[in-house]
Amino acid sequence: AAADLRNAIISATLLGAALFAAIALLAFGFVRRIVGPIKRTADAMGDIAQGRGDLTRRLTIESNDEVGNLAVQFNAFAGRMQDTLRDVRRSTVSVYHSAGEISRSSEELSTRTEQAAANLQETSASMEEITSTVNHSADNAQQANKLVQSTAEVAHQGEEAMGQVENTMRDINDSATRISEIITMIDAIAFQTNILALNASVEAARAGEHGRGFAVVAQEVRTLASRSSNASKEIRALIDTSVQHTHTGAELVRNAGATMREIVESVSKVTDVIGEISAGAKEQSSGIGQINTAVAEMDTMTQQNAAMVQESTTAAADMRRHAEHLNELVNSFVLGEDDSQSQTTPQLNDQTRQALPASRSGTSQELKRPALSSKPAPTKAGGDDWEEF
Numbered sequence: 001a002a003a004d005l006r007n008a009i010i011s012a013t014l015l016g017a018a019l020f021a022a023i024a025l026l027a028f029g030f031v032r033r034i035v036g037p038i039k040r041t042a043d044a045m046g047d048i049a050q051g052r053g054d055l056t057r058r059l060t061i062e063s064n065d066e067v068g069n070l071a072v073q074f075n076a077f078a079g080r081m082q083d084t085l086r087d088v089r090r091s092t093v094s095v096y097h098s099a100g101e102i103s104r105s106s107e108e109l110s111t112r113t114e115q116a117a118a119n120l121q122e123t124s125a126s127m128e129e130i131t132s133t134v135n136h137s138a139d140n141a142q143q144a145n146k147l148v149q150s151t152a153e154v155a156h157q158g159e160e161a162m163g164q165v166e167n168t169m170r171d172i173n174d175s176a177t178r179i180s181e182i183i184t185m186i187d188a189i190a191f192q193t194n195i196l197a198l199n200a201s202v203e204a205a206r207a208g209e210h211g212r213g214f215a216v217v218a219q220e221v222r223t224l225a226s227r228s229s230n231a232s233k234e235i236r237a238l239i240d241t242s243v244q245h246t247h248t249g250a251e252l253v254r255n256a257g258a259t260m261r262e263i264v265e266s267v268s269k270v271t272d273v274i275g276e277i278s279a280g281a282k283e284q285s286s287g288i289g290q291i292n293t294a295v296a297e298m299d300t301m302t303q304q305n306a307a308m309v310q311e312s313t314t315a316a317a318d319m320r321r322h323a324e325h326l327n328e329l330v331n332s333f334v335l336g337e338d339d340s341q342s343q344t345t346p347q348l349n350d351q352t353r354q355a356l357p358a359s360r361s362g363t364s365q366e367l368k369r370p371a372l373s374s375k376p377a378p379t380k381a382g383g384d385d386w387e388e389f
Contacts, residue, residue, distance in 0.1 A: 037059075037071070041070060041071070044059075045074070048078075048081065048333075054334035055078050055079075055081055055082040055085065055333050055334060056082065057078075058075045058078065059074055059075055061075075082333075085333055088326070088330055089327065089331070089335070092323050093323075095319065095323045096320055096323035096324065099319040100320060103313055103316040103317055106310075106312045106313035110306060113306040117302040117303055117306060120295055120298055120302055121299060123295055124299060127288060127292050127295060128292065131288045131292065134281055135281075138281035138285060141277045141278040141281055145271060145275055145278055148270050148271045148274055152264060155263045155264045158260050159257060159260040159261055159264055162253060162260050163257060166253040166254055166257055169246055169250040172246050173247065173250060176239055176242050176246055177243065179235075179239050180240070180243065183232050183236045184232075184236070186232045187229055187236070189228075190228040190229040190232060193221060193224075193225035193228070194226060197218045197219070197222035197225060198222065200215075200217075200221070201218040204218055
């Protein structure tokens with residue numbers, strides 16, 4: 001009985017051990033079938049979360065249970081991520097090239113704006129010189145106007161003096177005419193006296209010895225009358241010469257007076273012209289001053305535009321850098337199909353970085369980049385970390 005009991009215990013022990021071994025094998029197979037795929041799925045998700053992985057690979061679906069559903073959801077997630085990152089990469093390339101175009105256009109616009117500013121500064125300097133010249137011309141015109149006015153006053157005084165001389169010459173001419181008339185009267189009196197003396201001489205001759213003394217007196221009277229006649233003739237000749245000279249002088253004075261009047265009229269016209277020139281110079285000076293103000297405002301606006309263009313250029317350069325960084329992040333994934341294009345996506349080399357303009361001090365601020373915990377590790381070519389179910 002004891003041997004039977006011992007055999008029964010041994011049989012039960014062996015049966016229990018065999019059952020435990022079978023259960024252990026079943027549990028190990030179950031764990032390997034369930035936990036293994038879940039671990040591999042978790043590893044794949046970890047690779048994607050860390051920024052590396054082949055998004056073209058898909059998990060093999062071998063069951064319709066929860067593990068198979070997990071594989072289906074992971075494949076859908078990987079496909080969605082693949083499509084999204086492809087769109088992001090294409091958009092990144094487009095943004096990169098657009099930023100480059102903006103940068104080049106801004107650089108060209110900046111160059112033209114700087115040239116325009118330089119031209120405006122030259123124009124402003126030229127306008128200042130013109131303003132100085134116009135102001136100097138206006139001052140000269142005012143001085144010339146004053147001189148011409150003084151000349152006009154002197155010419156007017158000369159005209160009045162010539163008028164007085166002309167009146168005096170006319171009075172002299174009238175006096176000479178009056179003297180000529182008096183001389184004519186004296187000559188007539190001398191002629192009558194001579195005739196009377198001749199008659200007295202004849203009568204004295206008839207009287208004989210008694211009229212001898214009277215004859216002598218008559219002879220003296222005749223002599224005086226003859227001398228008076230000769231003197232009156234000489235005076236007449238002198239008066240005629242004086243009258244002729246007076247007429248000539250009066251004519252010259254009249255001509256001089258007419259010339260002075262013409263001079264006064266011409267000086268008056270010159271005064272009006274110089275006055276118009278002076279007024280025009282003042283208007284030109286005022287207009288040029290307004291032009292100078294407008295040019296200064298345009299120069300200020302051009303400088304502001306140049307600063308804004310530089311800020312736009314700097315922003316475009318920062319946009320290109322961000323696009324490059326985003327493209328590097330996207331290229332860390334294997335997306336398939338257009339991977340060959342990813343090899344030609346823009347990368348900023350040293351020459352390109354030098355070509356990008358740096359932000360000017362006080363003009364623009366550097367755009368802030370998002371903080372990254374770590375740089376993503378490159379993806380292995382064969383996808384060795386991936387396994388299929």
